Amino acid sequence: MHPHVSSLPLVALLIATLSLSGPVPDDQRWWWPLDPRPAVVRPFEAPPNPYAAGHRGIDLDAPAGAVVRVVDDGVVAFAGRVAGVEIVSVDHGSVRSTYQPVAADVVAGTRVAAGDVLGRLLLAGGHCLPRACLHLGRRHGTAYADPVELLDRAAAVRLVTPYGPPPAPPQTIEPVGPDGFVVPVDAPISSPFGMRIHPITGELRLHDGTDLAAACGTPVGSAAAGRVVAVTYVPAYGNRVVVEHGGGLVTSYNHLAAASVPTGAVVGAGSVVGTVGSTGLSTGCHLHWMALEHGRPIDPMLML
Ligand SMILES: [Zn+2]
Ligand SMILES: [Zn+2]
Incomplete structure (x- = not known):
């Protein structure tokens, strides 16, 4: 209709x-x-x-x-x-x-x-x-x-419509298939997902993401197609971009020097969302890459 x-x-x-x-x-x-x-x-x-x-x-x-x-x-x-x-x-x-x-x-x-x-x-x-x-x-x-x-x-x-430009179609997010994921920065893993002694606080706790050791300023790509649902500063995680991929899967990119997308932006796999930095609770330039499945942290490397 x-x-x-x-x-x-x-x-x-x-x-x-x-x-x-x-x-x-x-x-x-x-x-x-x-x-x-x-x-x-x-x-x-x-x-x-x-x-x-x-x-x-x-x-x-x-x-x-x-x-x-x-x-x-x-x-x-x-x-x-x-x-x-x-x-x-x-x-x-x-x-x-x-x-x-x-x-x-x-x-x-x-x-x-x-x-x-x-x-x-x-x-x-x-x-x-x-x-x-x-x-x-x-x-x-x-x-x-x-x-x-x-x-x-x-x-x-x-x-012709007297009501202005046609409205944009609703942005439903299709779940990304297993082939749709890419590494956000091409850099070695300096600390994997899992339990560890925190390098700053000294506590044994879950390291809830994968650390990729890239130089400050390196562009960070979204791991998969999706929509940016938050661009924030969190004391522990610093500058953070959160991307929703559908199917209950969310990834985030933390300690960024700066974000380069606004909330609401639609991104593809590899689309640049910011640059590597050392903001928040961080000992040096790296990307803390997180994945959440229905709100629960999972090892981001499992998506690749
Ligand atoms: Zn006119
Ligand atoms: Zn980390």
Whole structure:
């Protein structure tokens, strides 16, 4: 089922509107300015008169830095800043396409062919803050028209939603199989998991992880794919990153000089989560690598 049941009337209205505009000849069709084909996160809203509020274009979902391409053959009419926003516009005969906010790789007068790079999408000056999006406009003389009519219709109707960008799918964590584990740092084991006399406190107690003797600053990779569930400082363990792998398995990376991922980050096996350090109760640079199964410490080496 479509998640936005209440948007069906809007979609129906759009379909009805589009069906009135008739087929677009192939030579007037526009290419999508972004790849992959973006979602339309805000549709065109024609102003009632040329000076009234409206939305004189469509907003396309894309990350800042995305490559922006010209929709049709033409000549760059303008590339620069207007009222603090970086804008590129391109003349295609009687039609002009506009792109904002875009850091231009082209200058006025540059001849471009459909699909040529105009520049890169900026965040500042966009219509979808705090997210980035490309505002694409279509102007005939002084009148603005809906760019969607010249783009692929089926996709546009499918993607338009008045509720902003589509929500990210829930991040369920699939348990990692036995082949999915890697050593977080390529270094010798200086102290294995198991009972030992603690080097600082002198107590006989469980050493609840594996110590890997790597130099401070060495990148530490996640042992498997998962999600970062904590980035904290714990007096005994120092700077710590905790990664959940599904199936009740959690690994942690301790005594880090620094973490390099935020809580919530999705990581792959080997993705860097921080750097080796000696923070917390530690006698020197090393990684104290821990694994917990349903909350109980296990020997991390058993996962390899
Ligand atoms: Zn816009
Ligand atoms: Zn240790």
